[in-house]
Amino acid sequence: MRCFVGVPVTGPLARECKELALGLPRATPRPNLHLTLAFLGQCTPAGVARLSAELRSLADRFAAFDLTFDRCEPFPAEQGPFLALTATCSEALSALHEGLWECLGRQGIDREQRAFRPHITLAKPGLALATQTGAWQLTVDQLCLYQSELIQGEVPTYRPLSQHPLAG
Numbered sequence: 001m002r003c004f005v006g007v008p009v010t011g012p013l014a015r016e017c018k019e020l021a022l023g024l025p026r027a028t029p030r031p032n033l034h035l036t037l038a039f040l041g042q043c044t045p046a047g048v049a050r051l052s053a054e055l056r057s058l059a060d061r062f063a064a065f066d067l068t069f070d071r072c073e074p075f076p077a078e079q080g081p082f083l084a085l086t087a088t089c090s091e092a093l094s095a096l097h098e099g100l101w102e103c104l105g106r107q108g109i110d111r112e113q114r115a116f117r118p119h120i121t122l123a124k125p126g127l128a129l130a131t132q133t134g135a136w137q138l139t140v141d142q143l144c145l146y147q148s149e150l151i152q153g154e155v156p157t158y159r160p161l162s163q164h165p166l167a168g
Helices: 011-020 045-059 091-106
Strands: 002-008 034-042 065-077 080-086 119-123 132-140 142-152 155-165
Touching (some): 011 080, 011 132, 034 119, 034 142, 045 155, 065 119, 091 132
Antiparallel strands (some): 002 142, 065 080, 080 119
16 A cells, blocks of 8 residues: 655645635645655555554654745646645754654665655646745644555545654
């Protein structure tokens, strides 16, 4: 099964994300909204169990914090293909991200080569859109191990396999 670790987007921010993507083709379904911390690729059920234990231990070491997304823009480049909220990586997020990769390394998972760019994908509109600025707040208060499934064509479904509240 294809897996990744992320932070779910809920509450007021989930509503704001849906408003930003309103009317756009291929908008991200509300239950799929998340901040990806690490893409893991294929995992076995035994690997998922080990990762869940690692994530529980990691979550116990970090306090919850707020992260501000200040741009709604084409991602990963000016031409897209996605529309996403983007943020500068805060010290708290950077520390959590590094701690996560230490845990994943102990499980034999190789670190992604691309640079970490915090974002929440809102849609894949197929057209360039103007950048908007704002102050959208995500409370990073849990880690979630997700399974990514392609159920209906190109629209993936993200199913939580385990959720781990951050301490504090």
